[in-house]
Amino acid sequence: MKYIDYYQVLGLGRDATQDDIKKAYRKLAHQYHPDVSSESDAEHKFKQVAEAYATLKDPEKKAAYDSLGSHPQGQDFVPPNQWQQHFHEQSTDFSDVDLSDLLAAFAAAQRAQHQERARRPYNGQDFEATLPVTLEQVYAGAEAELTISLPEYDAQGMPRRSPKTYRIRVPKGASDGQRLRLPQKGGAGFNGGRAGDLYVTMQLQPHKLYRVSGRDLYLDLPLAPWEAALGAKVQVPTLGGTVEMNIPEGTVAGRKLRLTGRGLPDSSGRQGDLYAIVQIDVPVKLSERERELLRQWATESRFNPRSFPGAAT
């Protein structure tokens, strides 16, 4: 089991009062709460802060935590003997025990003792997870696997973490940030309590070719100067396979060419569009013949791409 120094997480000394603990938590909650923070690892940081606060604000949990002694942050440790006796634990392996699960189980057991050892059922905790999905999976529909470490109770009531893998159907047309609920697939319940739920958020992964705007896709389409000037037929990659696109004569850079129905589907099956944005590219190195032809073009053309009305001369 890894030791977490909850006082250090909140930036406090071991002599902190309840008032200090509350103040420190509030300050950090405003900084890292995943619903209000824009920091990239806010969710992970807030989880630690919330766990620290949940332990230190509760006098029973705090006393239980303090009785574990002080260890360096993240160090592997084994709880003292009285803890092991409390759970009638024979095993000396605590590697799959999570400190916050252990404290929650300990507090629940303490409460049960106060209630004349009533074996009250305790419902399991809800868990949240993120499922990365690709554009290809959303375009065609797919199945994706999600592995998450969840607490389960052994025969002695010791909460032990074990990895669970769920196969989830990603429906055609799922969108970024869409959520789903897996009933009773969260943390296990205790004493006959029901398991918590697992909430999963789809997170659309950036694609190396396409950018997403609602149901539409945007793709940069590089053209050679002669293709843009003369017009051409070019092959364009789409999520459904390569298609031929007609480039009209005189196409300028930045022009958006639409491929209708080649975007993402919505939940009713309607397809968005794919927009190819023209970029005009030039060879970095020219052969002598290319140079000669371009010079000839420059000499014969009257085209002036620069017109700055009102500019000082």
Added chain:
Amino acid sequence: MKTQITESVWLNASDICSFEHVVEVSGLSPQELHALIDTGVIEPSNDDPGNYFFHMQCIVVARKARRLRDDFDLDTQGLAVALNLLRRVGDLEAEIADLRARLVSSRRP
């Protein structure tokens, strides 16, 4: 490790659930849910206060409300302000992402 094939419930705008279900899975009290309906933050899909129904996506907002209530000690008025502002921030972020998608990315440094 065994892989479990599992049924999931999409929290979307096409399926419907009851008032009691939102209370059960969100952790809000019935009074708090009523108060959030009164402020317009959570909108039922029908107009019968005695028997409200909701689109499943309301569960996402209701759970966010419960998190904010627990983590910041907010009352329902505070929750309504926070949730409305968060919705506006979310809409603006989505609009920025849409506009960025339409910009040509630079292919060469």
